Amino acid sequence: MNYKTILITGGAGFIGSNLALNLIRDFSGTKVICLDNLQRKGSELNLPRLKKAGIKFIRGDVRNKQELDLVKTFDLLIECSAECSVMAGYDNPLANLIDTNLYGAVNCLEAARQRKADFVFLSTSRVYPIKELRLINLREEDDNFKCLPQQSIRGVSEKGISEDFPLEGSRSFYGASKLSAEIILKEYVHGFGLRAIVNRCSVMAGPWQLGKVDQGFLALWVARHIYCGSLSYxxxxxxxxxxxxxxDDLYDLLLLQLKDIDKYSAQVFNVGGTIDNAVSLRQLTELCRKVTKKKIDLGFIDQIREQDIPYYVSDCTRIERLSGFKPKRNLETIVCDTAQWVFDNKNTLEKIFK
Ligand SMILES: NC(=O)c1ccc[n+]([C@@H]2O[C@H](COP(=O)([O-])OP(=O)(O)OC[C@H]3O[C@@H](n4cnc5c(N)ncnc54)[C@H](O)[C@@H]3O)[C@@H](O)[C@H]2O)c1
Structure with missing residues (x-):
């Protein structure tokens, strides 16, 4: 990897900080700078980790061009800042959500263009429309849903949802803001020759995810078991x-992509754990009980909200064919790593998870 300076926006968040720390560990000649406005509760907990590793932190906001301009030079920008919740924006879509996820992303694209830097955009599986995802042919089993081989919508198979899934329809403000940023990104690629990759991530998980009910459910599930808190389906x-x-699998994929960015640039990839790492909440509860050796009673709220979908599994055939990438860490490893992190930081994390 040939980058001298990497700017990670949203770099104090879960994914941004993990990528930053892995990059500085593996590339001693590379400078890593993290910019974050610390809006996400708990992101400040990552600051000592970044500092210890020699990563420069700038408290800044992607909505503000001048704050991005505090970083004079960089040759790669990884855009990880976002208001990430599918439930967000229904009180006031502009205030944080569209401002950060769309205008903030455009500011990042512009900053990259001005510096002739490469660009990685972490988009989301939530760009796919809700009504259509609900039409996927599923079989209900005792503790999960399975995707059937016969489907009437393109881009769906037993392997999951591919990039060919139709995009027409409504998808939440979160999904819409990310898709809009993808569309603008495409214009930067074609209009200015920006080299850029779009990874449509499904559920990312692991240590340092400060999970909450509407985002980061795996960490929340693990932690609530450890603290004997409450959880509801x-x-x-x-x-x-x-x-x-x-x-860490996302990081491994990113390295493959960045080693040969021309091969991946201007393309969109579904990125996730694939059908091999698919899990229902009920199954996750069982896994949490096994790993944490704690059992809590789960509540049930009999309500399906506008943004809820019964099934999403990424079909990652496109990225797998191009890069050979396959996730190495299975579900049990993800739950174990997350549980270990909570156990190791039980006092600090109490205010986030309890
Ligand atoms: N974690 C997942 O499961 C997942 C799934 C799909 C897509 N993604 C995408 O990956 C990216 C990173 O997600 P994450 O899980 O690390 O989320 P996160 O909330 O942990 O990190 C996002 C960071 O962005 C910061 N931020 C928010 N608004 C900002 C602004 N205006 N200016 C500067 N910083 C700001 C927050 O303080 C936070 O530290 C996001 O773009 C998200 O949409 C994540």
């Missing part, structure tokens, strides 16, 4: 399924 009897990717 919301809708679908807890059978809703997602695929989960360890943040």
């Amino acid at each position: 919301i809708g679908y009897s807890g059978k809703q399924v997602r695929d989960v990717l360890h943040v």
Whole structure:
């Protein structure tokens, strides 16, 4: 990897800080700078980790061009800042969500263009429309849903949802803001020759994810078991399924992409744990009980909200074919690593998870 200075926006967040720390560990000749406005509760907990590793931190906001300009030179920008919740924005879509996820991303694109830097955008599986995802043909089993081989919508198979899934429809403000940023990114690629990759991530998980009910459910599930807190399934009897990717697997993929960015630039990839790491909430509860050796009673809220979907599993065939990438860490490893992190930081994390 040939980058001299990497700017990670949202660099105090879960993914941004993990990527930053892995990069500085593996590339001693590379300078890593993290910029974050610390809006996400708990992101400040990552600051001592970044500092200890020699990573420069700038408290700054991607909505503010001048704050991005505090970083005079960089040759790669990894855009990890976002208001990440699918439930966000319904009180006031502009205040944080569209401002950060769309205008902030455009500011990042512009900063990269001005410096002739490469660009990685962490998009989301939530760009796919909700109504259409709900039409996927599923079989209900005792503790999960399975995707059937016969489907009437393109881009769906037993392997999950591919990039060919239709994009027409409504997808939440979160999904819409990310898709809009993807569309603008494409214009930067074609209009200015920016080299840029879009990774549509499903559920990312692992240590240092400060999970909450509407985002980062795996860490929340693990931690609430450890603290003997409360948890509830919301809708679908807890059978809703997602695929989960360890943040270190995301890092491994990123390295493959950055070693040969021309091969991946201007393309969109579904990135996730694939069908091999697909899990329902009920199954996750069982895994948490096994790993943490704690059992808590789960509540059930009989409600399906506008943004809820019963099933999303990434079909990652496109990126797998191009890069050979396959996730190395299975679900049990993800849960064990997350549990170990909570055990090791039990007092500090209490205010976040309890
Ligand atoms: N974690 C996942 O499961 C997941 C799944 C799909 C996509 N993604 C995408 O990956 C990226 C990183 O997600 P994450 O899980 O690390 O989330 P996170 O909330 O842990 O990190 C995002 C960081 O961005 C910061 N931030 C928010 N608004 C900002 C602003 N205006 N200016 C500067 N910083 C700001 C927050 O303080 C936070 O530290 C996001 O773009 C998200 O949409 C994440």
